[in-house]
Amino acid sequence: MTSTERPAPDTGGGPFGVPATAAGFGVYVHVPFCSVRCGYCDFNTYTADELGEGATRATYASSALQEVRRMAEAVGPRPVETVFFGGGTPTQLPADDLVGVLRSIDEHLGLRPGAEVTTEANPDSVTPASLARLREGGFTRISFGVQSAVPHVLATLDRTHDPARVPDAVRWAREAGFEQVSLDLIYGTPGESMDDWRTSLDQAVSLEPDHVSAYALIVEDGTAFARKVRRGEVVMPDDDETADKYLLADATLTAAGLGWYELSNWARDEAAQCRHNLLYWHGAEWWGVGPGAHSYVDRRRWWNVKHPAAYAQRLAAGEPVEADGEDIDAPTAALERIMLEIRLRSGLPLAALDPSVGAQVPVLAARGLLDIVDERLVLTLEGRLLADAVVRDLTD
Known part of the structure; x- marks a missing residue:
């Protein structure tokens, strides 16, 4: 079973053969606040008790605005195709703060x-009023972190929202006028039965979302969840069970009229696909605002200091917020292109492969893992389950 974790937005623009101006330019805004740290999460997030001096939710927007101004000085006026506020939980901030950052961009x-x-x-971080303010302020799309509709699964994940709140949140977003409503799900939680996963999928499709993301739970080193697994307190499902849950997700979502366009993402139609994530997968350029955020511009990738206090202090002092970075050479770009574009239903152009691995294509096709469509390699359903192995065969 392939890992279906969310791929990090760390691929380049020009090296993919897609001019950045044609592929578009995106902005990611990282909001690092959560009410509770989920045991499985290794994202750069903090609860109020973890922040310490020098960083608060009340002052975060003003720090982000300073980086937006620096971004403008670096790249100049540049039409932005997509903006994505992620975290953390962006809606832990007042809607006016989020709108203010968007207006500055x-x-x-x-x-x-x-x-x-x-x-x-x-779902528990929004109200009808906050959603109305976001929509009025220019937000067009919202992605709710649902994860599961089953209380004991949510408890294992340390999620605090009441699943009964989800239909209300979706309805409020529709009433506010959001063009697209997406739901995020996680499968493969210890103790989650196949019936539990079916319940989550059934609730999701009953809400008629425009988009669904479904990711296998990944145990990341250094998390509380990893420590529980190491101590034997929880047992992860085997690969066959995880694969069966992916197949159930694909069948259920497809039957509900949602088509896969990336390994872990299904959309009502092309207009409902997440354009911001497609920007990453197709190798365009973007700037990441916020602590720990990654950026890619002019064949260079860099990332900001992680702690919100250090981030705010450097901005206030007029110092760079970059922690480190790297130039992306042609071999690295070629490898990343294969890793990302093979995940897409639109597929990977045959021309992107090194001739030395071209002989693997008919072998993979004969095994039923790939189809060749208009000189592009497209994963079959079986190939989607074994995508990591396919990538290895195409890059070794």
Whole structure:
């Protein structure tokens, strides 16, 4: 079974053969606050008790605005195709703060007409009023972190929202006028039965979302969840069970009219696909605002200091917030292109492969893992389950 974790937005633009101006430019805004740290999460997030001096939710937006101004100085006025507020839980901040950051991006760089503007949200972090304010302020898309509809599964994940709240949150988003509503699900939690997963899928499709993301739970080193697994307190499902849950997700979502367009993502139609994530997968350029955020511009990738206090202090002192970075050479870019584009239903151009591995293509096709469509390699359903192995065969 392939890992279906969310791929990090760390691929380049020009090396993919897609001019950045044609592929579009995106902005990611990292909001590192959560009410509770989930045991499985290794994202750069903090609860109020973990922040210490020098960083608060009340002052975060002003720090982000400073980096937006620096971004504008670095890249100049540049039409922005997509903006994505992630975290953490962006909606832990007041809606006015999120709208203020978006307005600053528009003021300093300029949003293209019809730009996609997304925020992630937990169902218990929104109200009808906050959603209405976000929509009024220019947000077009919202992605709710549902994860599961089953209370004992949510408890294992340390999720705090009441699953009964999800239909209300979706309805409020529709009433506020959001163009797209997406739901995030996680499968493979210890103790989650196949019936539990079916319940989560059934609830999700009953809400008629425009988009669903379904990711296998990944145990990341250094997390509380990893320590529980190491001590034998929880037992992860085997690969066959995880694969069966992926197949159930694909069958259920497809029957509900949602088509896969990336290994872990299904959309109602092309318009409902997440354009911001497609920007990453197709190798365009983007700037990441916020502590720990990654950026890729002019064949260089870099990432900011992680702690919100250090981030705010450096901005206030006029110092760089970059922690480290790297130039992306052609071999690295070629490898990353294969790793990312093979995940897409649109597939990977045959021309992107090194001739030395071209002989693997008919072998993989004969095994039923790949189809060749218009000179592009497209994973079959079986190939989607073994995507990591396919990538190894295409890159070794």
